[in-house]
Amino acid sequence: MGKEVEYQGYTIESNPHLEANWDKWRLRVFISVQHPRGIQSREFTSEFLYATEQEAHVHGIAFGQRVIDGKVDGRTVWDMKSQDRRTTPRFKVQFRTTFSTAPKLDGTGMILDLSAGGCRVESEVSLTPGLSLELRIYAPDLEWPLMVEAATVQWVSSQTFGLAFFRIAESERLRLEQVIRDQMTSPA
Numbered sequence: 374m375g376k377e378v379e380y381q382g383y384t385i386e387s388n389p390h391l392e393a394n395w396d397k398w399r400l401r402v403f404i405s406v407q408h409p410r411g412i413q414s415r416e417f418t419s420e421f422l423y424a425t426e427q428e429a430h431v432h433g434i435a436f437g438q439r440v441i442d443g444k445v446d447g448r449t450v451w452d453m454k455s456q457d458r459r460t461t462p463r464f465k466v467q468f469r470t471t472f473s474t475a476p477k478l479d480g481t482g483m484i485l486d487l488s489a490g491g492c493r494v495e496s497e498v499s500l501t502p503g504l505s506l507e508l509r510i511y512a513p514d515l516e517w518p519l520m521v522e523a524a525t526v527q528w529v530s531s532q533t534f535g536l537a538f539f540r541i542a543e544s545e546r547l548r549l550e551q552v553i554r555d556q557m558t559s560p561a
Contacts, residue, residue: 376430378437382406383450385437389429390418397422398429402437403540404450414540416522417448448543463488464556469511470494472524474504484510489546489553491524491537500526500534508536512552519552520545 376387384405389398399422405414417440423429440448468484472494482496487510500506504526509518523540541549 376434378434380438381441383437383441385434385441387430387433387437389423389426389433391426392422395422397424398426399423400429400433400436402433402440404437404440406450412539413537414523415450415546416540416542417445418543462557463493464553466512466556468513471509471511471518472496472498472506474506485533487553487556489538489549491527491535493533493535495533497532500529502526502528505539506536508538510549510552514555515548515552519548 378385378387386403386405388401388403390401391397392399399418399420401416401418403414403416405412417437419432419436421432423432436445439445441450443449463486466484466487468487470482470484470492471480472482473479478498480496480498480500482494482498485493485495492510506524506526508521508524510521511518521538521541522545524536524538527535527537
């Protein structure tokens with residue numbers, strides 16, 4: 374069961390993961406904040422293992438506070454509160470995607486533009502704003518698809534819809550940032 378703490382306008386939820394091979398707990402926290410486009414959330418983990426779930430909770434909350442304070446290298450939440458709708462540049466792409474909502478909807482489409490915070494997708498599947506999807510992005514230079522655990526449908530227009538990324542694992546966020554860097558440096 375997760376433990377939640379409010380800290381500097383963010384919610385830190387500790388939800389440790391039992392590493393069965395070592396019979397130890399890995400800290401895992403979700404940091405969320407209210408945003409004009411809905412709640413923004415990001416997952417953070419650490420390589421450290423703890424003997425008990427309670428110990429992982431305590432260290433997880435402290436870890437989340439350090440992330441919010443900007444004291445953990447390579448991990449940030451500064452962009453989650455931004456009021457600017459386009460906080461990150463979008464790049465025109467044509468990446469295949471699959472998406473699903475448990476348990477009933479599976480679909481495919483083409484990502485037409487991509488940013489660190491969301492994307493625009495063309496698909497024959499009918500969706501409604503507010504729907505939460507699991508998304509896989511098949512970027513050409515990746516060995517396996519990029520996984521977005523939760524993306525929320527922001528708008529729908531004919532066969533096109535916009536998604537805001539709501540929950541993405543830290544490792545996947547880093548892969549997404551690399552895809553975007555590659556787009557920035559690729560010839561037009």
